[in-house]
Amino acid sequence: MTTQFYDRLSNDLTQLFESGANYVSIEVSEEEIPLTNIYKVHSIILQFRSPYFKKKFDEINSNDKVLKLPNISVKVFNVIIKYIYGGKISLKKLENSVIFDLLIASNELELDELVEHLQSHLVNDNVSWLRLKFAQIYKTSYQVKNFKIIRDFCNNIIAKYPNTIFESENFHSLPEDALVSILKQDDLQLEESKLWEYVIEWGKAKNPNLPTDLDKWKSDNFLSLKKTLKGCLPHIRYFSFSNDDVVEKIYPYQQLLEYQLFSDINIKFISPTKPISSIVLPPRKILETTLPTRITPILLSSNIITNEHALEISSWIDRKEIPYIENNPYEFKLLVRGSRDGFEVKTIYNICDKVSKTIIILKVECTGEILGGVKDSKYAIYHYPSESDFSFSAALCLIGNLKTEKCHCTENFGYPKPIRSSEFEFSVEEYEVFKISPRK
Structure with missing residues (x-):
């Protein structure tokens, strides 16, 4: 049987950090609050604990004993350095926004163990805060590829409550791969024709110079929008549209579709039993065919809080x-x-x-x-x-x-x-x- 003395090891390494013996320096500075801290650290420990620090210490001149970290706050680095030396962190008194900054910094420093732990902590213990900051969190989860736990959590929320993202003020800034991921979901609780409208809206926002009046669009305008939506268009379930929606919503934008696809949509519209060559994606698994009546929102009179x-x-x-x-x-x-x-x-x-x-x-x-x-x-x-x-x-x-x-x-x-x-x-x-x- 192997006996493990991790607590003593953690305490000894923490004391080594606090002693400042045989050190190099890390400078952490904040732009919003004029504050700079110098940390006396041991490069050999940081290099073995973090691939990021191994690369950085290999790059800097051996005579230069200061490594600068301008993108990490002092409050966040205080937690990180204690984790690196002692293998311990306490999130008890940290605000959720600081914990999320800690997650981003941990990912930058390639502290994979900490990245996974912090994601699990937010998803398991801070669901309310994640929902409150949903659009920002979801966008970040696709900009940072290692945030799979949070990304999966967000995708699950979006599948059940699509308006969380589609009605968000940040929807137009959503990365393409995030939108494509949503479109791929079979259980997305949203009518296909409404989803099509959102996709068109997103594409137009990426092309602000397009004419406002669709009747004034030229072939080049449709081509520009088609290029923008290249990754999205294959994931629309075109054959789930009602006949009225085909006429009202697809026909005006028919130039976005490949000739064969648009031809097959017409065939299905005219003769539903006739075979076609286009791929027919299965309809989405909508749990409720009748949506609840939407209550007209009351304008919130507040200088502090939002409707969310x-x-x-x-x-x-x-x-x-x-x-x-x-x-x-x-x-x-x-x-x-x-x-x-x-x-x-x-x-x-x-x-x-x-x-x-x-x-x-x-x-x-x-x-x-x-x-x-x-x-x-x-x-x-x-x-x-x-x-x-x-x-x-x-x-x-x-x-x-x-x-x-x-x-x-x-x-x-x-x-x-x-x-x-x-x-x-x-x-x-x-x-x-x-x-x-x-x-x-």
Whole structure:
């Protein structure tokens, strides 16, 4: 039997790093926050732990003892260097955005073990955040080829909820291989004619000089769009279109299709039983032939959150494992806004006292963080009028004038994790209080 002493080995190597003996230097600097850290490291350890560092140390002059990493933040590299030396990481106090930056940096440094672990962590423990940032995450997963776990997770979501990506403001910037991957999915829950419209829309966005009026298009215009959609067109299920959709949606763009394919579409349109030579892809496996009635969205009056945030909050209210994608069941009625009503804590109390079912949302000065959310109602709100103090247990304390005085967050047993990764005091750029009520 082999006995393994990994903890002692990890501790010894961590102490070696902290000692700074026989070192070379790595410079990590941040553009957004003027900050530069110099790390004293041992090149032999980094070279054996990371193919990236092996190449870099082989490239630099032996007399040059500084390796610069301009694309990685200090906060992220602090985690990475501890992993390299000690084989340990703690994600407990890291914001999800930092964890995702850590994933990107780990991939750049070719730390495959860490890349796989971080993907699994996000997919298994942070589904809500992935959904909130879905378009950005999905786009990145195709730009970075090693993000297979996240890419598969995203493809599964898109198959069930296509509007997550197709109605996203980032849809037009979707990489071609990502769009092709979606088109290949047999279980994509979207009518083929609607999918065709999205593909055409995506192609037009890649060719902004095309005439707006289709009647004014020339052969060169169709040829340009056809070249752009070269990888997409073979994956459309043309023979799943209804006759009306063939006339209304395919005929106007017939020049995009090869002659034989368009001829076969016509044959099937006129004589469905007649054999054709084109490949007939199977129809998609649509689980619901009748789609639910779409509720007209109510314009969210907020300077802080988006409709996607509101859907996420509504999912928390209903304790949904799978967050709402559309059709928010709740209306968010604005009661108080700092920039409109003032930033004094007493203002919140005067307007919202005895009003039930409310949420408060804060935007932190300088960092842009959005804070809010209550898990356990027993620790929801404490108010001390004489002290101008408005608190959520000790997890979030709002004091006096939120603009000029310092609020703070601390770890608290009433909440599963800290509201902020930093316990430093902060000021509030904006806050809003909403009353939540079921939509009629």
